Amino acid sequence: MSEPLSPASAAAGAVGSAPAFTKSEMMIVAAARELAGQRVCFVGVGLPNIAVNLARLTVAPTLELVYESGAFGAKPARLPLSIGDPTIVTGATAAVSMFELFSFYLQGGLVDVGFLGAAQIDRFGNINSTVIGDYEHPRTRLPGSGGACEIAINARQVFVIMRQSKRSFVDRIDFRTSPGNLGGAANAARIRREEGWLGSGPSVVVTDMGIYHFDETGEMRLDSIHPGATLDQVRDTIGWKPKVAEPLAATPEPTAEELRLIRQELDPEGAYTK
Amino acid sequence: MSKVTSMRDAVAAIIHDGDVVAIEGFTHLICFAAGHEIIRQHRRDLTLARLTPDLIYDQMVAAGTARKLVFSWLGNPGVGGLHAIRRRVEDEDPAPLELEEYSHFGMVGRYTAGASNLPFFPLRSYFETDLPKANPLIRPIRSPYGDETVYAVPPLKPDVTVVHAQRADADGNTQMWGLLGCQKEAAFAADRVIVVVEELVSEDVIRADPNRTVIPGLIVDALVVEPWGAHPSYVQGAYDRDNRFYRDWDAISREAATTQAWLDEWVYAVSGRAEYVEKLGAERVASLRPAGAAPSGSVDYGIYR
Numbered sequence: 150m151s152e153p154l155s156p157a158s159a160a161a162g163a164v165g166s167a168p169a170f171t172k173s174e175m176m177i178v179a180a181a182r183e184l185a186g187q188r189v190c191f192v193g194v195g196l197p198n199i200a201v202n203l204a205r206l207t208v209a210p211t212l213e214l215v216y217e218s219g220a221f222g223a224k225p226a227r228l229p230l231s232i233g234d235p236t237i238v239t240g241a242t243a244a245v246s247m248f249e250l251f252s253f254y255l256q257g258g259l260v261d262v263g264f265l266g267a268a269q270i271d272r273f274g275n276i277n278s279t280v281i282g283d284y285e286h287p288r289t290r291l292p293g294s295g296g297a298c299e300i301a302i303n304a305r306q307v308f309v310i311m312r313q314s315k316r317s318f319v320d321r322i323d324f325r326t327s328p329g330n331l332g333g334a335a336n337a338a339r340i341r342r343e344e345g346w347l348g349s350g351p352s353v354v355v356t357d358m359g360i361y362h363f364d365e366t367g368e369m370r371l372d373s374i375h376p377g378a379t380l381d382q383v384r385d386t387i388g389w390k391p392k393v394a395e396p397l398a399a400t401p402e403p404t405a406e407e408l409r410l411i412r413q414e415l416d417p418e419g420a421y422t423k
Numbered sequence: 424m425s426k427v428t429s430m431r432d433a434v435a436a437i438i439h440d441g442d443v444v445a446i447e448g449f450t451h452l453i454c455f456a457a458g459h460e461i462i463r464q465h466r467r468d469l470t471l472a473r474l475t476p477d478l479i480y481d482q483m484v485a486a487g488t489a490r491k492l493v494f495s496w497l498g499n500p501g502v503g504g505l506h507a508i509r510r511r512v513e514d515e516d517p518a519p520l521e522l523e524e525y526s527h528f529g530m531v532g533r534y535t536a537g538a539s540n541l542p543f544f545p546l547r548s549y550f551e552t553d554l555p556k557a558n559p560l561i562r563p564i565r566s567p568y569g570d571e572t573v574y575a576v577p578p579l580k581p582d583v584t585v586v587h588a589q590r591a592d593a594d595g596n597t598q599m600w601g602l603l604g605c606q607k608e609a610a611f612a613a614d615r616v617i618v619v620v621e622e623l624v625s626e627d628v629i630r631a632d633p634n635r636t637v638i639p640g641l642i643v644d645a646l647v648v649e650p651w652g653a654h655p656s657y658v659q660g661a662y663d664r665d666n667r668f669y670r671d672w673d674a675i676s677r678e679a680a681t682t683q684a685w686l687d688e689w690v691y692a693v694s695g696r697a698e699y700v701e702k703l704g705a706e707r708v709a710s711l712r713p714a715g716a717a718p719s720g721s722v723d724y725g726i727y728r
Contacts, residue, residue, distance in 0.1 A: 194500050217527060218449050219602045230666045231500035233450020235659050238601045239717050246603045247449060247474075248535055251528040256547055279524075284557050290504070290512045294526040295475075295496035299548035328551040344550045345571055420501070 170403045172357040173312075173422045174411055175375045178403040180264075180310045180355040182208055189213045190262045191255065191300055192223075194232045196310045197264035199411070199421045200355075202228060206410050215254060217296040219245050228415045251296065255303050258347045263304030265297050267311050269322040272368045272389050273337075274309065274329030274351030276301065277322040284324060294326050301327035306352040313356040313386040320388045334367025358383050360400060364392060373398040425593040426646040427623065430695060433645040434460045437615050438469075442582040443493075445472040445534075445613065446479060449604030450500065451659060454587035454619045455479050456652035456696040462486040463690060472581055474530045474605070478655065478672050481505040484520065485682045486690070491521035493579065495530045502669055506676040516679070524558050525576060531605045533579035537612030543575040550574070584613035586638060587653045589661065590622040591629075595643025598635040600719075601659025610638045619647045621661050633724075651700045651708070662711045 170178075180200035184190060185208035192201045192214050202225060205212045214223040218233035222242025229236055238244050245254075254260060268291050269277035278297055282288035301307055307329070311317060329351045331337040337350060354361040360373040370392040371383060376399065383391060403411075416422055428436075438444060438461060446454050458479040461469075465488075471480050472493040481499075483489055485507035492508070499505055511520035525533065532544030545564060555561040555574070564575040586606045588599040597618050599606070610616050618638060623646075629636060655665035675685045693699045700708065 194498075198501075218451070219604065230502075230669070231450050231664065233500070233602055234664060235451070235601065235657055235713075238659055244600070244602060246607065247527065247531045247605045248608060251531055256528075279553070279557075284553070287513060290497065290509050292496050292498035292504075293494070293524055294552075294554065296527040298526040298552055298554060299528045299546070302548055302550055324557075325551070325553045331551055340551060345547060345573075346550060347547075 170408055171422055172375070172377070174403055174408060175377075175400070176310065176312070176355055176357045177203060177411060177421065178407045179360055179373075179375065179400050180308065181407070183308060183353050183355060183360070184209045184212060184262065187212060187262050189215060189260050190264055191215045191217065191260045191304055192232065193263075193265045193297065193300075194295070195266045196421060197266060197308075198232065199228060199415055200310055201264055202415055203407065203410055206414070207407060213242070215250070215260060217247070217250060219247055219250050221245060221250070221254065228421075230420065251299060255299060258303070258305075260300070260304045262306055262308055263300035263348070264308045264310070265300060265327065267309055267317070269317055269319050270309060270311065270354065271319060271322050271329070272391075273331060273333065274307070274354065274363060274369060275322055275325050275331065276309070276327040276329060277324045279324040279326045281323055297327045301329070301348065303347045305347065306349055309351060309354045311354070311356060313358050313383070315386060315388050318387040318389075330363060330367030334363070334365060337367055358386065368392060370394055371397065373400045375400045376402050426595045426640070426643060427593050428645050428647060430456055430460045430619070430647045430649055433617050433647050434464055437617055437644055438466060438583050440466055441468045443470040443472060444583050444585070445581040445609045446585040447473060447604055447606050447609040448587055448653070448656065449474060449602055450664070451602040451604065451657060452587040452599065452606065452653055453477060453479055453656035454585050454652055455654060455656060456649045456699075457585045457617065457619060458483050459690045459693070459699070460695070461488055462686065472579060474527055475500070476505060476508060478505070478669065481507045481672070481676060482686065482690070484508050484511060485676070485679075486686055489520065491523065493523045493525075495525045495527045499669060499673060502673050506673070507679075507682055510679065523560070524554070525561065526554065529561065529576045530579070531608065533576050534605050534608035534612045536576070536578035537580040538608045541578060543577055545573045545575050547573055579612060581609065581613040583615045583617065584609045585617045585619065586610050587619045587658070588637070589620065589658060590624045591618055591620045591646055592624055592626045592640070593646065594626070595638070595640035595646045596626070596629045596636055597638040597640075597643065598629060598632065599637050600635060603637065607637050610642060615644045616642050617645045617647065618643050619649050619652045621650050621652070621658055623648045649696045652696050654700070654703070654711075660713065660717075663713065665711055
């Protein structure tokens with residue numbers, strides 16, 4: 150996971166002077182770029198945290214960061230390890246109770262993008278972050294919903310960032326913590342309307358291999374492949390036969406400035422990029 | 424009337440075996456000092472409620488104080504899992520641990536219903552998820568004003584809520600700033616309330632800024648003055664979150680033996696928070712001070728007579 154991809158090994162867009170980068174850095178950069186033009190983003194713990202902060206410093210300078218801990222319009226001066234760090238409060242637009250955050254900001258419809266991680270995801274973007282195995286007797290007990298369940302339902306759209314593997318991109322998730330496109334787009338749209346969800350569901354999944362959007366059937370489709378990744382690698386790390394866009398785009402490499410921000414300003418200790 | 428007492432006396436008088444206890448505070452203001460005193464006093468069969476059980480409940484579960492957790496996110500933020508709790512859940516080692524699981528909004532709603540004396544809290548969450556199957560207390564409910572269905576969660580009324588804060592007066596009128604979590608809701612929902620503060624201030628200080636009062640002394644049973652009582656959690660403006668300890672705990676807690684050795688050294692062998700802070704050492708303490716001050720501007724309430 151941590152081996153640098155030299156420009157020579159990059160599949161596309163390799164330039165002699167381009168800096169080497171890791172798969173994690175490529176994933177974070179690709180996710181940040183997807184936030185261009187967005188206004189209010191609900192930030193989840195882990196990888197979303199660094200991707201969203203990179204977006205704020207690059208493609209989305211007016212992005213309002215919302216942390217479920219109660220910060221709105223956060224301007225963190227350092228990358229917080231937790232989503233309740235004191236740096237998200239100092240200088241924020243507002244520090245509110247969690248009741249206000251979930252009731253008025255999220256359920257009130259003010260959040261454009263909910264940014265989530267996941268342990269398991271299926272082809273329709275349904276997410277498991279609760280258990281691996283049976284709920285009553287789990288093989289692995291994961292953290293559970295936190296705010297993910299209501300974010301998936303009430304944020305206007307959902308972005309997901311996670312590494313690809315056969316264990317995480319599965320045909321059937323073990324537990325549905327956060328609903329995506331359920332069993333397909335048509336049914337999901339009807340259910341969302343009938344049940345009064347504010348969200349339209351998942352729109353982007355960014356991995357260490359590429360960028361997926363959802364097609365008209367509600368299924369994930371690989372639209373862009375990262376430099377250094379191959380279609381064979383993509384297929385070997387997904388538990389179903391993935392749809393691939395034609396033509397398939399090549400994700401532009403991280404720029405020197407994006408890498409500088411990640412390495413020197415956001416994550417100098419490499420906590421997220423290892 | 425002064426409610427100021429010691430942590431030892433507060434826990435002895437107010438927290439009993441079998442109680443439902445909420446030591447709240449979302450990342451911020453988690454009162455580890457109270458958790459450690461509960462461990463030292465060998466409380467048993469507690470139901471521990473918190474949105475994020477965090478290291479404090481991992482330690483309390485490892486020490487055998489709890490039979491059940493009520494929660495919404497079970498992890499060490501940015502680091503990984505809570506290993507003592509996972510041993511109880513995955514391996515029933517040394518005994519099973521009962522779980523009652525919600526989402527964050529569900530837990531906030533439960534405290535809100537508890538504090539407001541309502542029979543349930545309605546929310547637009549849980550649709551098409553497996554959570555209502557995992558926890559049958561999460562139930563769909565039809566709106567009395569139309570065809571809409573929402574989900575309901577039951578009130579949570581802890582026997583005892585423990586709240587950490589920056590300051591209070593002797594009567595327990597409590598002010599805090601920074602992330603407020605759901606401390607207010609959890610306190611108003613509880614039968615008994617222990618407030619733990621960094622600083623005891625005069626009534627005048629409280630009355631000079633009434634908008635900052637989150638918990639009135641009216642609902643407070645005991646006030647404990649315990650500087651650094653939230654470490655390794657943090658107190659906005661006073662000390663930083665000790666992320667190094669949060670990372671270290673991942674290794675410490677991976678084995679039952681090393682977990683117990685840590686509890687022996689840092690909880691059982693320590694008389695209270697003052698000794699814990701001394702043991703932490705001046706260097707570690709200094710490293711957690713904020714890099715500088717960021718005072719709020721003050722506002723003018725005016726005088727009206």
